[in-house]
Amino acid sequence: MKRKEIITLFWVSVAVSMFLFFAFTENKNLENFLYTLLISFIYSFVLGGANGLLNTFLNKKIPWAEATTKRAFISIASIFITNFILVYFCNYINFVVIQKGATTEAFFSGKYNFLNWFTINVALLISAFLHAKGFMEELKKVSRKEVVEQKLIAKSANAQFESLKNQLDPHFLFNSLNVLSSLIDENPQQAQKFTASMSKIYRYVLEQKDKEAVTVEDELEFAKTYCDLLKTRFEDSVDFIFDVKKEDFRKYVVPLSLQLLLENCIKHNFATSSRPLTVRIFSDGDALCIENNLQVREQIKESSGIGLSNIVQRYSLLTKRNVFIEKSEDYFKVKLPVLATKPNVISTEPDGQYKAYKKAQKRVKEIKGFYTNLISYCIVCSFLVFINLVTQSRNHWFWFPVLGWGIGVASHAFKVFGIGEAWQEKKIREIMNKQK
Template sequence: MNRKDFYNILTISLGAGLFFYTFFDSEKTVQNFFFTLGISLFYTVVLSTGNHQINTFLNRKFSWVENTRQRTIFGIIATVLGNVIMVLFCNYIVFIVIKNEDSSKFFSDTMNFVNWFMINFALMISAVLHAKGFIAELKKSTRKEVVEQKLIAKSANAQFESLKNQLDPHFLFNSLNVLSSLIDENPDQAQHFTASMSKIYRYVLEQKDKELVTVEEELNFARTYCDLLKTRFEDSVNFEFKVNENDMKSFVVPLSLQLLLENCIKHNYATAQKPLNIKIYSEQGFLLIENNLQAREQMKESAGIGLANIVQRYSLLTKQNVFIEKSEDFFRVKIPILTQKITAMTTQPTQESMAYERASKRVKELKGFYGNLISYCLVIPFLIFVNLYTVPQYHWFWWPMLGWGIGLASHALQVFGIGRSWEEKQIQKILEKEKHLKN
């Protein structure tokens, strides 16, 4: 027991002792005050220690966050049974052992009322402690989740920025290689290529900091870049664009086509007799770049920066995969066409977003239920005391106790009952149906 727990026990004992001394002790003497305070301390130590052991055992078996339903159900059962046993034990020690009352009267009408009242009082304190434990675990879990999400976000942002920063030197290096070849082959075309390259590089600088661009923007840039490649290779390379108009306003990662076109040129030979045919088209939610396979012999293994860059950037933006298909006759890359322009840190799948919303709603429902339960445990014993203290011959407290109890039971069924499972199953069915339609 730490110092905080010790002070809490003393505080509860003092409060309970003052309460019982003020309202139940007929002789207001110093001796009776300290006797009542000692009895209150005895009750507090037994009940607090017992409830602490119950909570510790349940916390080891069931997590408040991951097994909320099981933790609540077993918590209610164990708390009720445990407090009934502990209260009866304390009452027996106080009334039979200490006060030397007749043991045969332990379950008389008067003692039954005392037992029942003390059990409710103990359950009220236990409900407060359980709610406090739940909120503490929830805050702990939330803080841990926030820290993890921040680390993930920082890591993803850093990785995304690193990938985007690869584009400048990568594009510039490949363009200078093309320019170097043209200077020897055709100086006039090299001059034209230099002017056009400056325009393209301006686009690279403008788009590289964006996470997504429209398919239309990317295609316009790709056409300009293909014109430059056509300038160098002439009839050795052919380009064909067949993209659906419906896909033009959707999104892809910027400079993806330029990187894939470079990949086609770099890994295939092209001659006038055997031209390299490159086709760009859309199909079933993907943008495809396909070329006839005319693999050239590589003097050294390629670094694979372009294709790897696209795959990694898409992995940070969406769970849709980039597909690479290769046969003896063709090489094809399929990049997803995204329908929503969202940032890298918010491009979570719809199912995960809805799961988070359901979890937030669940926490609110649980907090509402425990607030209702604590209010019930606080107010009903007070009404019983007022009723028996003022009009003991007429027990009107049964009406609010039963009415509110029915409402509390209904609330518990809404939070933990059959309706909740049915709702979660229906949500899961809808999510799976939408996922199937998208695929």
């Protein structure tokens, strides 16, 4: 139990004891006040504390968001059983042990049944409030989580858009077409190969642009094709070395990340026959490295770093591992995390999200309505029982509203958590699956 909850129970005990002492105690002396305070502490800490611990335990074992129906049934059953036992325990301590107004035989003979029942209703009210509070807190957490997921979806969509803009680099297309134009006259056969390689490049871009992760093997095949185009364009001014372990081939990386990094190597470094640019793609532990010797090209406009930030953003959506960038006087290196399994990503389909949101919203309203009904039932019925026992102790008319409304609450519970539209839909799906 948290410190804040203990302090709350303490002040509740003090407030209740002072109310009972000044309103119902005839002999107002220190001894009676201490007795009242002790009894109030017993009821508050035993009933309130136990129900709070029960709610906390159920929140950890069976969260509302993961198993709403199961949690509701277990909560209802557990609070009835727990409060029944706790109320009898507290009343026994109060009337038999502390006040000594009854013997053990008299207490369990039925003399205190109405008082026990009334106290159980009050305890159920407290417990229902705690569980409803826990449900609302869980609902807030889920809502916050959905907001975070929506932000991630928006961030992912923006990252994919930026990625596409970088992947279809107009400068690369312009330079490639110039090379192709010169090859058509000089070497038609090489021009055909160059055209086929360009076709593979853009086919891969279109195929992979909507994916979150691809195998290292597919990304390497694409990178080699891309390097062939660059090799045709720059001839012996650039050199590409691939040294990736075969055990990494079935692992995953962000698609088109190698293309962005290779394009950066060409864009930001000069390459000549006398001073060739060497680019290495190799394995380094659980990372895929792209390293080039540093031959910085003088640029009028400073680099915006969109390519690297794009890769970092897309990796941040898939893993907690970081993209590392190393720069020295001699080389520039980027380490891409290699993922052992294909990551689970959030669906970015707006229609599916909207339907799921509406369905969840409807479900929350149903559960909220049931708990409002349950709390109202506990409050009103407890008040009716109190009025009946105080005014007419022999004529017990409170049974009629208690039983009548109780049947309504029970049917409401079955509709929301068991025998309702969700149950019917589940059965329909089961029958359809069997017929298939």
